[in-house]
Amino acid sequence: MFKADCHLHTTFSPDGRQTPEQLIEASVAAGLTEITVTEHCECNDNAALPPEETPWPDLDVKAYTETYEKLRKTAPIKINIGIEIGQATQGREYAEKMLSAYDWDFILGSLHNVRGEYDFYYMNYEGKDLGMLFSQYFDQLYETVDTCRFSSLSHLYYPVRYIYRQGQTLDLEQFDEKIKLILELLAKKGLGLEINTSSVNDCFGDLVPGYKYAKMFRQLGGEIVTVGSDSHYTEKVGTGIDTAYKMLKEAGFSAVATFEKQKPVFHNIYNI
Numbered sequence: 497m498f499k500a501d502c503h504l505h506t507t508f509s510p511d512g513r514q515t516p517e518q519l520i521e522a523s524v525a526a527g528l529t530e531i532t533v534t535e536h537c538e539c540n541d542n543a544a545l546p547p548e549e550t551p552w553p554d555l556d557v558k559a560y561t562e563t564y565e566k567l568r569k570t571a572p573i574k575i576n577i578g579i580e581i582g583q584a585t586q587g588r589e590y591a592e593k594m595l596s597a598y599d600w601d602f603i604l605g606s607l608h609n610v611r612g613e614y615d616f617y618y619m620n621y622e623g624k625d626l627g628m629l630f631s632q633y634f635d636q637l638y639e640t641v642d643t644c645r646f647s648s649l650s651h652l653y654y655p656v657r658y659i660y661r662q663g664q665t666l667d668l669e670q671f672d673e674k675i676k677l678i679l680e681l682l683a684k685k686g687l688g689l690e691i692n693t694s695s696v697n698d699c700f701g702d703l704v705p706g707y708k709y710a711k712m713f714r715q716l717g718g719e720i721v722t723v724g725s726d727s728h729y730t731e732k733v734g735t736g737i738d739t740a741y742k743m744l745k746e747a748g749f750s751a752v753a754t755f756e757k758q759k760p761v762f763h764n765i766y767n768i
């Protein structure tokens with residue numbers, strides 16, 4: 497029975513807390529039949545890290561891809577090798593260099609900070625104008641979809657995770673017009689939308705995006721959806737994938753996609 501997690505980090509990402517071997521073991525234990533590893537590649541030269549943080553080294557593409565190419569020969573599970581490109585609009589040459597460095601199966605497009613601000617992970621939201629911040633975020637996310645190369649757009653409203661963790665809330669409805677433009681462009685360009693499951697069991701308590709925006713994407717002609725847990729450690733691998741498949745059926749999708757050599761492969765979710 498098909499079940500795939502298409503957003504995973506291991507120790508090749510500076511914030512990954514599981515080895516590739518531990519990931520494979522955890523994936524099998526979670527009942528997954530297919531995984532796509534998507535190690536971080538941040539394109540803005542550590543500009544989104546506070547000065548007290550250790551700078552992130554470049555992704556070691558050779559070591560990363562060789563390790564997984566070797567592991568997938570014997571692993572009891574299908575493995576695709578991908579990359580999560582963060583802030584390509586803030587380092588276009590570097591992004592292109594890293595995208596050309598390997599024949600990636602899958603490229604996740606991400607935006608973890610707006611220009612001139614830290615990664616949303618490190619921000620203190622007390623006293624912040626969240627409306628202004630989100631408005632900038634969605635404008636720069638639109639620019640990412642419009643001008644960058646990727647297979648599926650990751651965590652559509654990434655900052656909410658951290659806002660809710662700091663005890664604040666946000667009504668996303670005020671950004672519906674901006675979100676609609678992003679989803680419309682994704683659909684028009686034949687790109688994928690990721691359903692990120694990492695916040696299902698935390699204080700935000702929903703998929704990112706949830707039913708409302710997944711349905712909006714479908715109604716705008718969107719056909720490609722990928723599902724990923726964004727796990728950095730073993731306990732989270734595969735969590736929320738079933739919840740996402742159920743939500744996608746309700747939103748009008750009959751299939752989810754995985755990617756091989758950047759081409760979508762569709763899997764009927766009514767057979768699952």
Ligand SMILES: [Zn+2]
Nearest residue numbers: 580606650651
């Ligand atoms: Zn991310």
Ligand SMILES: [Zn+2]
Nearest residue numbers: 503505580726
């Ligand atoms: Zn990630």
